[in-house]
Amino acid sequence: MKRRIFTALLIGSAAGGVARLAADTPNEASVTASKFEFTPDTVKARVGQPLTLVLTSLDRIHGFKMPDFAIRTDIVPDRETRVTITPQKAGSFVFFCDIFCGDGHEEMSGTLVVEA
Numbered sequence: 386m387k388r389r390i391f392t393a394l395l396i397g398s399a400a401g402g403v404a405r406l407a408a409d410t411p412n413e414a415s416v417t418a419s420k421f422e423f424t425p426d427t428v429k430a431r432v433g434q435p436l437t438l439v440l441t442s443l444d445r446i447h448g449f450k451m452p453d454f455a456i457r458t459d460i461v462p463d464r465e466t467r468v469t470i471t472p473q474k475a476g477s478f479v480f481f482c483d484i485f486c487g488d489g490h491e492e493m494s495g496t497l498v499v500e501a
């Protein structure tokens with residue numbers, strides 16, 4: 386019985402979260418790093434809408450660099466690294482791994498697609 390009430394509360398607060406999205410609670414996009422790719426390698430965002438990238442690694446430390454947003458961080462295994470951006474213009478912006486992680490490192494990149 387107690388469990389049911391708890392579940393109802395959870396759903397209630399989740400619905401509240403959705404309502405707040407329209408205001409300024411960041412949307413979230415999960416991106417997983419592994420040798421030698423980001424999954425997904427395309428992330429969508431909207432102009433003026435905050436987006437939190439939730440970065441995780443499956444194997445080793447990778448880097449995450451997105452020069453157009455002046456962002457760089459490590460992505461450490463077994464840890465979530467969260468970065469919030471608010472794009473100010475539409476376009477395609479590259480992100481890539483900037484920690485040498487092996488033979489395919491140079492190919493390890495992705496694109497943030499910002500729509501108006």
Ligand SMILES: [Cu+2]
Nearest residue numbers: 482484486490
């Ligand atoms: Cu790398």
